Amino acid sequence: xxxxxxxxxxxxxxxxxxxxxxxxxxxxxxxxxxxxxxxxxxxxxxxxxxxxxxxxxxxxxxxxxxxxxxxxxxxxxxxxxxxxxxxxxxxxxxxxxxxxxxxxxxxxxxxxxxxxxxxxxxxxxxxxxxxxxxxxxxxxxxxxxxxxxxxxxxxxxxxxxxxxxxxxxxxxxxxxxxxxxxxxxxxxxxxxxxxxxxxxxxxxxxxxxxxxxxxxxxxx
Numbered sequence: 001x002x003x004x005x006x007x008x009x010x011x012x013x014x015x016x017x018x019x020x021x022x023x024x025x026x027x028x029x030x031x032x033x034x035x036x037x038x039x040x041x042x043x044x045x046x047x048x049x050x051x052x053x054x055x056x057x058x059x060x061x062x063x064x065x066x067x068x069x070x071x072x073x074x075x076x077x078x079x080x081x082x083x084x085x086x087x088x089x090x091x092x093x094x095x096x097x098x099x100x101x102x103x104x105x106x107x108x109x110x111x112x113x114x115x116x117x118x119x120x121x122x123x124x125x126x127x128x129x130x131x132x133x134x135x136x137x138x139x140x141x142x143x144x145x146x147x148x149x150x151x152x153x154x155x156x157x158x159x160x161x162x163x164x165x166x167x168x169x170x171x172x173x174x175x176x177x178x179x180x181x182x183x184x185x186x187x188x189x190x191x192x193x194x195x196x197x198x199x200x201x202x203x204x205x206x207x208x209x210x211x212x213x214x215x216x217x218x219x220x
Contacts, residue, residue: 008033
């Protein structure tokens with residue numbers, strides 16, 4: 001048992017970070033056990049800083065390699081085990097993720113954190129983000145972004161839509177995006193979301209492994 005624990009992939013994570021959330025979603029659905037180490041962003045553990053090129057979460061360390069990008073962690077996990085067929089996605093899915101990670105995330109940050117970007121108009125950026133959400137709304141009429149079942153794109157994008165929605169939830173709920181709103185509410189109410197959002201104490205050197213995903217049953 002001790003030997004098996006020592007060879008677990010190590011996942012450095014932070015509960016609320018949307019990049020870390022989506023990595024945990026893929027690891028959970030793939031049922032790939034990791035040793036989860038919860039990082040506090042204002043006080044990052046030296047062991048984490050020593051192996052993460054970007055010094056940002058999530059970061060996965062296993063044997064002789066490190067994966068420092070959340071989307072790469074998702075794909076790594078799903079290529080080993082993809083029971084829900086998340087990788088059965090058209091190339092347009094990757095383009096949509098790129099748009100999410102680029103222009104939408106930039107507009108999200110400038111809407112949520114106006115003090116960090118005093119040169120940018122938060123309302124203008126909210127409008128830029130809204131245009132992306134309108135695009136998603138049109139894409140979601142079949143239930144998910146690429147049909148009646150979820151793909152990698154859904155789980156890669158939803159944590160960021162959640163973050164944007166809770167900047168001003170009453171405003172978000174009043175927008176003409178019924179398919180986006182239904183999609184998000186389904187995500188927030190899912191077992192998968194609740195399991196990946198479990199709270200963990202700050203990891204410190206010498207702590208015993210924290211197994212993630214846990215052995216609890218989950219559904220997507």
